[in-house]
Amino acid sequence: MNEHEGPTPVNLVATVRAVLPSLTPAAQSVARLILDDPAMVAGSTITEFSAASGTSEATIVRTARALGFAGYSQLRFALAAAVARAKPERLVPGDLGPDDPLTDVIAKVTRAESEALADTAAQLAPDRLAAVVEAVATARRVDAYGVGASGLVAVDMAQKLMRIGLPGHSFTDAHLALTSAALVRAGDVAVGVSCTGETPDVLGPMRVASSAGATTVAITNNPRSSLAELADHVLVSAGRETAFRPGALASRISQLLIVDCIFVGVAQRTFDTSDSALRATRDALDGYLEDSRRRTKAG
DSSP: OOTTTOSOTTTHHHHHHHHGGGSOHHHHHHHHHHHHOHHHHHTOOHHHHHHHHTSOHHHHHHHHHHTTOSSHHHHHHHHHHHHHHSOHHHHSOOOOOTTOOHHHHHHHHHHHHHHHHHHHHHHOOHHHHHHHHHHHHTOSOEEEEOOHHHHHHHHHHHHHHHHTTOOEEEEOSHHHHHHHHTTOOBTBEEEEEESSSOOHHHHHHHHHHHHTTOEEEEEESOTTSHHHHHOSEEEEOOOOOOSSSOHHHHHHHHHHHHHHHHHHHHHHHTHHHHHHHHHHHHHHHHHHHHHHHHHHHHO
């Protein structure tokens, strides 16, 4: 990212959310106000914003630089462009409340999921994705590590790779993950999935896999996390945490988007073998289901 240009208006909000966990408490206050009321920030001088946020002007400048801007003026211009391009509810989505009727729950959850996908797409650089696709497509084996909601994403990735004939494995248990990581080597790929990028059960095997020579890939909401720092390739997901949607759950949909993009890219890159594998696995499953139906009718 060019320091003087900063994030584009399209991905500015996603960038603020992504770096939020890595900021100091004072900078987090600045960032949260940017997320809560970007129009106000765009229209405020640095003195006015300092008073509104209860932080010093120096903190505001440091926060702007942490977001990739040369200073507060550049941040204001980007926010003004973001406000002009986005619908109000796009910038300030309604949170879920304990008394919301189910009609509002459907609308708000749908909007949150849509925003997570849009924010992730805005940050998913094609060149970074291409590098991951190339590494996975030519790998001897691919190990994916994750726990909790991110563990489900790791399992999904391994399952998708298996469907196209690639040796994908997922590990949601730290001991098994470490065991597998100790046996990888150059030419293998290790994928760590973690919303915060600070999950010990993911960081441990990723460090071991990196030391063993594997190519490492991080899928995380936080591009400044420990996971991102140790990875060769970083793909940033997005997801807004709310009272009823903890961070890991909110980002799962965006992590799955990244996995799907990797999967499709690898399938394209290895089309002949992938197409053959998909046909073979589909035929095997169809045959199994047909046999099950016959047994059910016969019984």
